[in-house]
Amino acid sequence: MLNKFLPTQYFKSIYEIKIENLKEQGIRGIIFDIDNTLVPYDEAEPNEKIINFFQQLRNAGFKITLVSNNTEDRVVKFNEKLKVFAIHKSKKPLTKSFKKALRLMDCKKEEAVIVGDQIFTDVYGGNQAGIKTILVVPVSDKDEWITKIKRGLEKKVIAHYERRYNRSNR
Numbered sequence: 001m002l003n004k005f006l007p008t009q010y011f012k013s014i015y016e017i018k019i020e021n022l023k024e025q026g027i028r029g030i031i032f033d034i035d036n037t038l039v040p041y042d043e044a045e046p047n048e049k050i051i052n053f054f055q056q057l058r059n060a061g062f063k064i065t066l067v068s069n070n071t072e073d074r075v076v077k078f079n080e081k082l083k084v085f086a087i088h089k090s091k092k093p094l095t096k097s098f099k100k101a102l103r104l105m106d107c108k109k110e111e112a113v114i115v116g117d118q119i120f121t122d123v124y125g126g127n128q129a130g131i132k133t134i135l136v137v138p139v140s141d142k143d144e145w146i147t148k149i150k151r152g153l154e155k156k157v158i159a160h161y162e163r164r165y166n167r168s169n170r
């Protein structure tokens with residue numbers, strides 16, 4: 001019962017996914033969720049790091065499909081620079097779009113992996129489709145965490161300058 005919600009692997013971010021490891025598993029096609037897996041909801045375009053990572057994956061021979069429940073506008077805009085296969089309004093966790101992605105990449109379900117941040121859409125849907133899954137921590141959580149660290153540092157810097165300012169004005 002619980003197995004349906006368990007990913008095959010779990011990483012902090014997509015950048016912890018090792019290309020060699022995927023190859024050893026016989027993976028040829030990678031299905032990526034967009035929102036909170038690659039970027040936060042409010043970022044329309046992939047950053048340099050994502051573009052480079054996708055290029056590395058393609059150089060290594062992987063085919064890639066974006067499978068998102070978000071709108072056509074969102075997905076098409078996001079895919080402009082990546083130019084991979086893309087499916088919008090995918091209705092995950094229904095398996096239809098995952099199966100379509102397999103057809104687009106011309107690979108069997110055993111040769112694919114789904115990378116996403118949500119247990120109830122990406123992982124559950126992947127398990128239903130018989131496709132391996134990699135769960136990643138949502139990027140916006142990390143943003144918040146980083147923001148917290150930054151705020152902490154900002155406070156220290158501000159406090160430091162305030163001390164200097166006060167001293168020089170004595």
Ligand SMILES: [Mg+2]
Nearest residue numbers: 033035036117
């Ligand atoms: Mg997501």
